[in-house]
Amino acid sequence: MTGTADTAGQESRVMDFSDDEVIIGLEIHCQLDTLTKLFCGCSTDYRDDGPNTHVCPICLGLPGSLPRVNRKAIEYALRVAKALNCTIVEESEFARKNYFYPDLNKGFQITQYDRPLAVKGYLDIEGDDGEKRVRITRVHVEEDPGRLVHKGGADRAKYTLVDYNRAGIPLIEIVTEPDIRSPKEARKFLNKLRATLEYLGVFDSEKEGSLRVDANISIQPRGWFDREGKGKADRGRAEVKNISSYKGVEKALTFEVTRQKNALRRGQRLGTETRHFVETRGVTTSSRSKEMEQEYRYFPEPDLRPLRVCTWADEIVLPELPDARRARFITQYGCSPIHARTLTGDLRVAEFYEQVAGIDPVFVATWVADTLLGELNYRDMSINRVSPDWFRELIVLVHKGNVTDKGGIEVLRSLLDQIRESGSCETPGVCVGRLGLRVLERTAETMSEDDPVVKAAREVIAEQPQAVADFAAGKKEAFNFLVGKVMKKTRGRAKPADVNQVLLAILGKEG
Amino acid sequence: MATLTFTRDDRYNAFITMLDNAETGPGKLSGIGIAIKDNISTRGIQTTCASRILEGYLPPYDAHVVTLVKKAGAGIVGKTNMDEFGMGTTTENSAFGPTKNPADTSRVPGGSSGGSAAAVASGMVRMALGTDTGGSIRCPAAFCGIVGHKPTYGRVSRYGLVAYANSLEQIGPMARTVSDISLLMEVLTGYDPRDSTSVNCPYAHIPDPDIRGLKIGVPEEYFGEGVDPRVASVVWDGISLLERKGADIITCRMPSMAYALAAYYVTCTSEASSNLARFDGVRYGPPADTRQTWHESFQERRRDGFGTEVKRRIMLGTFALSSGYYGKYYAKAQAARQQVRNDFLRLFREVDVIAGPTMPTVAFRIGEKTDPLSMYLSDILTVPANLAGIPAISVPCGTSEGLPVGLQIMGPHFRDERVIDVAYAFEQGVSR
Ligand SMILES: [Zn+2]
Numbered sequence: 001m002t003g004t005a006d007t008a009g010q011e012s013r014v015m016d017f018s019d020d021e022v023i024i025g026l027e028i029h030c031q032l033d034t035l036t037k038l039f040c041g042c043s044t045d046y047r048d049d050g051p052n053t054h055v056c057p058i059c060l061g062l063p064g065s066l067p068r069v070n071r072k073a074i075e076y077a078l079r080v081a082k083a084l085n086c087t088i089v090e091e092s093e094f095a096r097k098n099y100f101y102p103d104l105n106k107g108f109q110i111t112q113y114d115r116p117l118a119v120k121g122y123l124d125i126e127g128d129d130g131e132k133r134v135r136i137t138r139v140h141v142e143e144d145p146g147r148l149v150h151k152g153g154a155d156r157a158k159y160t161l162v163d164y165n166r167a168g169i170p171l172i173e174i175v176t177e178p179d180i181r182s183p184k185e186a187r188k189f190l191n192k193l194r195a196t197l198e199y200l201g202v203f204d205s206e207k208e209g210s211l212r213v214d215a216n217i218s219i220q221p222r223g224w225f226d227r228e229g230k231g232k233a234d235r236g237r238a239e240v241k242n243i244s245s246y247k248g249v250e251k252a253l254t255f256e257v258t259r260q261k262n263a264l265r266r267g268q269r270l271g272t273e274t275r276h277f278v279e280t281r282g283v284t285t286s287s288r289s290k291e292m293e294q295e296y297r298y299f300p301e302p303d304l305r306p307l308r309v310c311t312w313a314d315e316i317v318l319p320e321l322p323d324a325r326r327a328r329f330i331t332q333y334g335c336s337p338i339h340a341r342t343l344t345g346d347l348r349v350a351e352f353y354e355q356v357a358g359i360d361p362v363f364v365a366t367w368v369a370d371t372l373l374g375e376l377n378y379r380d381m382s383i384n385r386v387s388p389d390w391f392r393e394l395i396v397l398v399h400k401g402n403v404t405d406k407g408g409i410e411v412l413r414s415l416l417d418q419i420r421e422s423g424s425c426e427t428p429g430v431c432v433g434r435l436g437l438r439v440l441e442r443t444a445e446t447m448s449e450d451d452p453v454v455k456a457a458r459e460v461i462a463e464q465p466q467a468v469a470d471f472a473a474g475k476k477e478a479f480n481f482l483v484g485k486v487m488k489k490t491r492g493r494a495k496p497a498d499v500n501q502v503l504l505a506i507l508g509k510e511g
Numbered sequence: 512m513a514t515l516t517f518t519r520d521d522r523y524n525a526f527i528t529m530l531d532n533a534e535t536g537p538g539k540l541s542g543i544g545i546a547i548k549d550n551i552s553t554r555g556i557q558t559t560c561a562s563r564i565l566e567g568y569l570p571p572y573d574a575h576v577v578t579l580v581k582k583a584g585a586g587i588v589g590k591t592n593m594d595e596f597g598m599g600t601t602t603e604n605s606a607f608g609p610t611k612n613p614a615d616t617s618r619v620p621g622g623s624s625g626g627s628a629a630a631v632a633s634g635m636v637r638m639a640l641g642t643d644t645g646g647s648i649r650c651p652a653a654f655c656g657i658v659g660h661k662p663t664y665g666r667v668s669r670y671g672l673v674a675y676a677n678s679l680e681q682i683g684p685m686a687r688t689v690s691d692i693s694l695l696m697e698v699l700t701g702y703d704p705r706d707s708t709s710v711n712c713p714y715a716h717i718p719d720p721d722i723r724g725l726k727i728g729v730p731e732e733y734f735g736e737g738v739d740p741r742v743a744s745v746v747w748d749g750i751s752l753l754e755r756k757g758a759d760i761i762t763c764r765m766p767s768m769a770y771a772l773a774a775y776y777v778t779c780t781s782e783a784s785s786n787l788a789r790f791d792g793v794r795y796g797p798p799a800d801t802r803q804t805w806h807e808s809f810q811e812r813r814r815d816g817f818g819t820e821v822k823r824r825i826m827l828g829t830f831a832l833s834s835g836y837y838g839k840y841y842a843k844a845q846a847a848r849q850q851v852r853n854d855f856l857r858l859f860r861e862v863d864v865i866a867g868p869t870m871p872t873v874a875f876r877i878g879e880k881t882d883p884l885s886m887y888l889s890d891i892l893t894v895p896a897n898l899a900g901i902p903a904i905s906v907p908c909g910t911s912e913g914l915p916v917g918l919q920i921m922g923p924h925f926r927d928e929r930v931i932d933v934a935y936a937f938e939q940g941v942s943r
Binding site: 057060061062063064065066067068069096098100102105106107108158159160162295297298299302303304305 | 568570572669672676678704706781782789790791794801829841
């Protein structure tokens with residue numbers, strides 16, 4: 001790839017972009033899954049309730065109300081900090097971030113500034129070139145503002161309504177160093193982070209708005225970043241704000257890579273700019289608001305005392321985390337490393353697997369990691385909707401040979417479709433019966449015409465004289481062709497060994 | 512249960528809201544009518560902070576102290592006038608007009624709890640709640656000739672107090688006698704889990720006038736430049752009375768006084784600029800004009816809703832917190848504040864209490880102070896106690912030009928009892 005000459009013409013330098021690298025740093029906001037809000041006793045479970053029903057003087061920011069720290073939220077955040085291998089500070093402090101916005105009940109957000117809960121950690125992920133370490137700059141907690149509702153869409157609405165149910169929901173902010181080198185790595189980092197948060201029991205990824213990402217992205221000559229370091233982006237960079245889904249992050253960053261590469265190739269200078277990701281169109285657009293240095297006037301929150309968090313942190317015992325569980329799946333169940341990674345990448349999948357693994361761990365691993373997850377992904381369904389009980393029943397049928405692998409997949413698809421449509425499904429046994437997928441059991445070595453395999457074999461032989469003749473002439477492929485025809489006639493219900501045996505018996509006798 | 516009925520004769524404009532009657536019950540304050548400063552939230556009773564921007568605001572909850580006085584059997588008479596959001600020294604900065612000093616109606620009652628002081632001094636109520644951010648209880652107590660106490664920071668819950676400068680202010684009692692101050696302290700103090708700065712240190716004390724052997728420090732700076740010599744002389748007479756009652760008088764120095772006022776004004780305006788940001792027209796006041804954009808609407812609301820002094824302090828605080836100035840102002844103010852604290856800690860290793868004038872002058876004439884800076888200067892003797900968070904009381908100690916003068920007594924953290932004892936001894940000494 002060679003860039004075109006500078007269009008301005010004063011200086012015609014040829015730029016070489018073949019050895020560039022993508023530099024990405026992420027700032028992730030996650031909702032901590034506490035029962036009550038960060039500074040008051042209001043319930044965080046407002047999903048099914050009307051606007052402004054989960055509010056009180058504190059989270060409405062009424063004059064005279066005072067915040068009180070929810071210890072659980074701090075404990076959750078400390079769990080995260082510990083799992084991310086961070087240094088927990090001795091004393092942490094809340095600060096006010098001052099700005100005006102209608103969803104901001106107090107005219108300031110209580111967050112953390114120069115004294116966050118934890119600093120300097122890391123998370124190991126499966127990077128583009130194998131195992132890689134992404135450094136964590138800091139972890140802090142803050143309150144979520146409310147939510148604006150533009151009736152009829154942001155552009156056309158005559159007025160805007162404010163819902164403070166979300167105001168005061170505890171958020172954790174995790175900031176990474178710019179160690180990520182591709183959009184795919186960014187997605188892998190987020191997947192690993194999400195898995196870690198869920199293993200810690202502090203995060204529910206299925207809640208609406210539970211995750212928001214700001215991504216810093218720039219393209220620099222390879223090695224430049226390691227030499228020059230943060231904050232010296234000579235080619236400019238973009239901050240893509242408020243990406244609200246995992247898939248969105250990879251999409252937005254991929255778009256940015258292409259956009260920035262094209263701009264550089266055309267010889268354009270990229271300044272530092274804030275961009276927004278338009279999820280529906282898969283593009284980022286320059287922020288409409290004028291590029292200006294935001295002035296937040298941070299200062300320590302006078303209504304809250306500093307928290308001596310290092311002493312709390314000592315009491316926190318971490319549960320088994322994804323890496324440890326992956327290692328255990330390999331040793332305890334004999335899973336392949338790839339299956340172990342897939343199965344432990346999501347807490348619910350790992351727990352689901354362990355509930356059904358007993359039948360035959362390796363066999364079940366294939367069924368869950370390859371078959372079930374594939375079918376769920378195709379239908380955009382969560383594993384939460386699959387009951388381990390009926391799945392176990394299905395696996396037992398397949399494992400015992402009552403249903404072939406192929407038949408089992410057919411049953412699984414039918415059951416998942418039923419759940420998607422009506423929320424429930426028949427039992428695998430009923431489904432097998434309805435679809436006629438039970439394997440044709442040959443009770444004895446009989447050649448009775450009542451035996452369905454024998455019957456099907458005789459029919460095929462009658463229908464395929466040419467293949468029969470070829471077989472007689474010694475052509476091996478002809479036999480395989482006939483086996484396939486019998487299997488098809490029995491709709492996959494016959495065992496291949498039975499078909500072989502029956503076909504040979506008939507052809508041998510007649511030949 | 513009994514019902515108190517009130518007359519609405521408010522000739523000093525002490526009240527913003529007056530009630531016709533109040534329920535009283537059994538308890539330490541049974542049957543006593545009490546006035547509440549209008550920056551303390553009262554459920555269902557308009558709470559304006561003397562600002563247009565909060566006109567009509569009915570809090571859906573009671574401040575912790577309001578719950579406490581009600582539980583103690585007191586009846587709430589009404590909400591008293593004040594300088595808007597507590598920003599002032601005269602109670603002239605009120606959207607509801609100035610309060611007059613009952614001792615001389617051509618004079619201001621002091622501020623910002625001027626309404627509470629006037630209501631007590633005129634006999635409309637026996638006691639009142641004020642708030643003290645930089646002297647707002649002690650100044651009007653001194654100007655009106657009553658007793659006012661600023662408790663140790665953390666001793667009285669701030670839950671429900673509409674914040675002006677959170678790290679400095681305390682709710683406290685105002686009354687005509689030290690005994691009533693002590694009685695009200697028993698009711699107001701104690702731990703409130705809703706206020707994270709609250710300290711579990713209840714006050715259960717009967718004032719004791721025996722001060723023999725007590726060491727009273729008198730800082731030179733409290734009688735320095737700007738203090739009216741006539742006021743100084745009255746206060747020295749008062750200190751001599753304490754000496755006659757057996758206390759040792761020790762003159763001392765407080766060099767940090769040089770920075771106290773600046774540290775105070777940077778801190779309180781910074782905090783205020785943030786605290787008052789919530790008044791943006793979305794939740795309080797008349798409905799917003801939806802034809803305007805959000806920015807136009809909230810700018811207009813704040814321009815019209817806040818008074819001049821409030822806007823001045825918001826701008827000062829906004830400036831002090833701006834990046835590039837934070838280190839020069841806010842951070843420096845905190846360092847100076849620490850010096851004030853250290854000065855007090857040092858002095859309290861040598862003396863038991865510190866005494867001096869509450870205010871450098873007697874009450875100003877209404878309209879006299881037009882220059883904000885000279886107004887700020889009059890807070891010089893009261894702000895050190897707020898910066899350090901220590902208890903301080905003002906007790907009447909005579910008159911100058913026929914106007915009341917206050918004697919201020921400050922003590923170590925959580926020694927409100929000692930401060931009240933000295934004030935009590937003084938009060939007993941004067942009345943004998
Ligand atoms: Zn709440």
